[in-house]
Amino acid sequence: MQDIDIVDLKRISELIYQKYNYDFRNYAMSSFKRRVQRIIDLKKLTVDGLLKRLNDTPSFINEFLDELTVNVTEMFRDPSFWRVMREEIIPAILLNHKQFKIWHAGCSSGEEVLSMAILLKEMGILNSVQLYATDLDVNIMERAKMATYPIKNMELNEKNYIRFQGAGALSDYYKEENGMAVFNKDLLANVNFRKQDLVLGEPFNKFDLILCRNVMIYFNQTLQNEVLKKFHESLFKYGYLAIGSKESLIWCDYANRFIVVNNEEKIYKKIKD
Amino acid sequence: MSMFTLNNSYKAVVIGGSAGSFQGVVKILAQLPKGFPLPIIMALHRLKHVRHGFIEALSLKSVVPVVEPDDKEPIKKGGVYLAPANYHLSVELGNNFSLSTEEMMNNSRPAIDITLGSCAYVFKDKLIGILLSGANRDGAMGMKYIKDRGGLTIVQDPAECMIDTMPKAAMALTTIDHVLKVDQIVEFFKELDKHYR
Ligand SMILES: C[S@@+](CC[C@H](N)C(=O)[O-])C[C@H]1O[C@@H](n2cnc3c(N)ncnc32)[C@H](O)[C@@H]1O
Numbered sequence: 335m336q337d338i339d340i341v342d343l344k345r346i347s348e349l350i351y352q353k354y355n356y357d358f359r360n361y362a363m364s365s366f367k368r369r370v371q372r373i374i375d376l377k378k379l380t381v382d383g384l385l386k387r388l389n390d391t392p393s394f395i396n397e398f399l400d401e402l403t404v405n406v407t408e409m410f411r412d413p414s415f416w417r418v419m420r421e422e423i424i425p426a427i428l429l430n431h432k433q434f435k436i437w438h439a440g441c442s443s444g445e446e447v448l449s450m451a452i453l454l455k456e457m458g459i460l461n462s463v464q465l466y467a468t469d470l471d472v473n474i475m476e477r478a479k480m481a482t483y484p485i486k487n488m489e490l491n492e493k494n495y496i497r498f499q500g501a502g503a504l505s506d507y508y509k510e511e512n513g514m515a516v517f518n519k520d521l522l523a524n525v526n527f528r529k530q531d532l533v534l535g536e537p538f539n540k541f542d543l544i545l546c547r548n549v550m551i552y553f554n555q556t557l558q559n560e561v562l563k564k565f566h567e568s569l570f571k572y573g574y575l576a577i578g579s580k581e582s583l584i585w586c587d588y589a590n591r592f593i594v595v596n597n598e599e600k601i602y603k604k605i606k607d
Numbered sequence: 608m609s610m611f612t613l614n615n616s617y618k619a620v621v622i623g624g625s626a627g628s629f630q631g632v633v634k635i636l637a638q639l640p641k642g643f644p645l646p647i648i649m650a651l652h653r654l655k656h657v658r659h660g661f662i663e664a665l666s667l668k669s670v671v672p673v674v675e676p677d678d679k680e681p682i683k684k685g686g687v688y689l690a691p692a693n694y695h696l697s698v699e700l701g702n703n704f705s706l707s708t709e710e711m712m713n714n715s716r717p718a719i720d721i722t723l724g725s726c727a728y729v730f731k732d733k734l735i736g737i738l739l740s741g742a743n744r745d746g747a748m749g750m751k752y753i754k755d756r757g758g759l760t761i762v763q764d765p766a767e768c769m770i771d772t773m774p775k776a777a778m779a780l781t782t783i784d785h786v787l788k789v790d791q792i793v794e795f796f797k798e799l800d801k802h803y804r
Binding site: 364 | 656658675676677678679680691694697698699700701703705706707708709710721725728
């Protein structure tokens with residue numbers, strides 16, 4: 335197999351930037367390379383063929399983005415994280431605000447925001463919270479809005495929910511139809527879905543809690559640093575930021591404006607403007 | 608006379624293993640020469656949803672404590688690293704790790720092919736790849752990448768493996784420089800270490 339070299343990767347990200355205004359130039363090389371390789375294999379193209387397709391066929395870009403981004407997600411991923419949300423973080427926010435706002439940055443197919451909605455419903459506060467769910471990939475967000483998942487995914491989701499020690503059974507929240515788990519749409523009544531690019535987009539609101547889990551792992555350190563700045567700006571003072579369980583802020587410039595609230599679950603709190 | 612022709616140009620060792628590899632890894636880590644200078648990067652198949660316990664078990668007898676790196680953690684000389692549960696582990700050109708939640712590969716996350724492949728890309732001929740016992744074909748492609756980029760390839764002797772599918776798959780796909788029993792791999796590390804003294 336012919337390995338894609340760095341120069342090819344640069345040509346691809348440069349073209350996408352110039353022509354479509356998406357900036358992958360500071361994505362982590364290893365996963366970006368595998369994603370491009372995957373598209374090349376899937377579409378049976380060469381690097382030059384891919385460049386030509388991107389250049390000549392503007393309608394290809396959404397499909398390209400959908401394949402390029404990694405959308406793998408689960409409901410109640412890392413159940414211990416969700417227990418800390420329920421038992422510590424949300425109660426701490428509630429002490430000061432009866433109504434508040436949460437942002438799911440990089441929501442993918444919606445499992446994370448749906449998990450949050452279920453958690454809030456079980457706490458009896460779903461109607462007091464405004465949820466924002468954003469992603470770069472519009473195709474995957476369409477799936478998030480439907481809140482409908484293959485039944486075969488539910489085994490893992492159920493297992494996570496049980497470890498989270500939810501109030502009932504996950505199946506209380508969905509009906510089975512034609513091999514799909516169709517979730518109760520009321521759960522998403524307070525969710526605003528919008529397309530938002532974390533790299534080129536500007537902060538669009540202020541939040542009490544931001545979840546951005548397993549998104550910045552696809553960025554290099556320069557970009558992580560820039561995006562952290564935007565999260566900092568998008569948080570109220572004493573607001574919380576949650577990143578993935580194997581991510582870290584310590585090598586970012588803005589880290590000193592946050593304190594660690596829970597090191598195991600990677601939950602931080604903004605303490606300085 | 609040594610059975611290996613070695614030198615001190617290597618920059619990293621990468622190890623893949625699956626079913627039946629745990630004891631071998633424990634033995635290798637327990638007998639690692641003190642101050643062994645290269646990073647050892649491991650992708651071992653493991654339960655996807657058990658975050659804790661594995662590095663603790665591996666570290667019990669290990670000369671160097673085993674670390675599950677965070678995303679973008681720098682790769683230290685002499686560090687021993689293990690791909691965390693439910694993440695693929697790669698290395699970046701800037702000498703740090705990165706993690707990913709991409710689709711499973713060969714039914715696995717972490718996938719050995721991904722770790723081996725990215726190490727081969729970054730370290731080229733300065734890499735040693737070792738593939739141990741296992742029940743599927745994950746790692747065979749990775750060993751081929753390593754060989755194609757000029758690295759050194761070692762598999763655990765199929766005769767000694769609890770399940771020999773993995774090393775055999777690699778042997779069928781690419782040139783393997785050494786087929787060794789775990790005790791010989793331990794000796795290999797000792798030999799290699801001498802070249803850096
Ligand atoms: C692996 S999913 C994370 C899903 C969920 N947060 C979780 O932890 O399970 C990563 C998501 O980040 C999105 N993403 C990648 N780059 C982005 C960017 N520049 N702006 C916004 N979203 C982005 C991808 O489209 C993908 O849906």
